[in-house]
Amino acid sequence: MPLPRHVAIIMDGNGRWAAERGLPRTMGHRSGVDAVRRTVRAAIDIGIPYLTIYSFSSENWSRPPEEIDDLMGLMRRFISRDLAELHQTNVRIRIIGERDRVDPKMMQMIDEAVELTQHNTALTLVIAFNYGSRIEIAKAARQLAEDAASGKLAPSDITPERFSETLDTRGIPDPDLLIRTSGELRLSNFLLWQAAYAELVFVDAFWPDFGRELLEGAISEFRQRSRRYGGLSQRTIA
Numbered sequence: 001m002p003l004p005r006h007v008a009i010i011m012d013g014n015g016r017w018a019a020e021r022g023l024p025r026t027m028g029h030r031s032g033v034d035a036v037r038r039t040v041r042a043a044i045d046i047g048i049p050y051l052t053i054y055s056f057s058s059e060n061w062s063r064p065p066e067e068i069d070d071l072m073g074l075m076r077r078f079i080s081r082d083l084a085e086l087h088q089t090n091v092r093i094r095i096i097g098e099r100d101r102v103d104p105k106m107m108q109m110i111d112e113a114v115e116l117t118q119h120n121t122a123l124t125l126v127i128a129f130n131y132g133s134r135i136e137i138a139k140a141a142r143q144l145a146e147d148a149a150s151g152k153l154a155p156s157d158i159t160p161e162r163f164s165e166t167l168d169t170r171g172i173p174d175p176d177l178l179i180r181t182s183g184e185l186r187l188s189n190f191l192l193w194q195a196a197y198a199e200l201v202f203v204d205a206f207w208p209d210f211g212r213e214l215l216e217g218a219i220s221e222f223r224q225r226s227r228r229y230g231g232l233s234q235r236t237i238a
Contacts, residue, residue: 001223004176006050007043007215008126008198010190011035013182013206020206026070031208033074037082042212043123044089046219050124050172054190058098058132072106075129079109083116090122096168097131126172133192140166169194177222179215181207199225 011032018028036053043051056071063071086093093113110129143166147153153162164170175191178198185202187195201218203210 001225001227003047004199004219004222005048006052006173006175006177007048007219008052008054008175008178008191008195009039009210010054010178010180010188011207011210012180012184012188014208016182017206017208025067028206028208029067029071029074033078035208035210036078038211039215040086040091040123040125041089042215044091045212046216048123050126050175052096052126052128052172052175052191054128054131054188056097056129056131057189058130058135059189061101072103076106076109079113083113086113086125087117087120090120091117092120092122092124093117094124094126094172095129096126096136097129098135099130102130124172126169128190131168131190133187133189136168137193164193167193174198176227177201177218179203179218181205181210181214197227197229199227 014028014032015025174194175198179201181203183204
């Protein structure tokens with residue numbers, strides 16, 4: 001099987017990584033940013049065109065205010081400190097998620113990063129920030145319902161393809177491989193529509209320990225599988 005075109009990652013386990021070391025949770029999140037840097041570099045080297053990372057979910061607002069502040073600060077620092085290198089290495093940045101509740105100055109930084117890198121081609125780094133898949137799906141359904149009510153399209157025009165084009169990820173291929181770290185076995189409201197036929201790989205390591213070796217291991221597992229999309233494998237047909 002060829003390499004996955006799109007790898008999506010649920011970056012889980014920062015807090016538990018820190019707890020095992022007697023460190024505050026904030027140190028786990030900061031070490032998690034280092035893992036993002038390693039993984040982006042590895043994805044470029046391996047030749048993965050699309051990488052999506054789940055950086056902040058719509059449910060994360062329920063966390064303690066000081067932890068939210070730290071996570072927002074890390075996002076600011078990642079954009080301000082890493083943007084030049086990402087741009088230099090030909091990385092294109094896309095953001096998916098809601099803009100509400102996010103500091104306007106941060107959104108301005110994010111918008112500037114997206115605009116600056118929009119023509120880069122080595123890797124599209126999709127950052128799911130203030131993102132929740134159910135909100136995304138409901139928003140797309142609402143938009144299509146409004147278009148149908150206003151006569152812009154007929155209800156019969158609402159197909160899976162049309163629905164996909166209404167999501168935040170329009171123009172981005174569905175993930176072939178979805179990785180979750182920390183040993184947890186759930187999707188946590190991440191790319192529920194897009195991951196319908198993704199191969200799922202669950203890694204026991206916490207996210208701060210993730211890097212090229214674990215990414216290559218997940219890709220190796222992916223390449224050993226037979227993707228049937230509801231049909232028969234070539235092996236079965238033969």
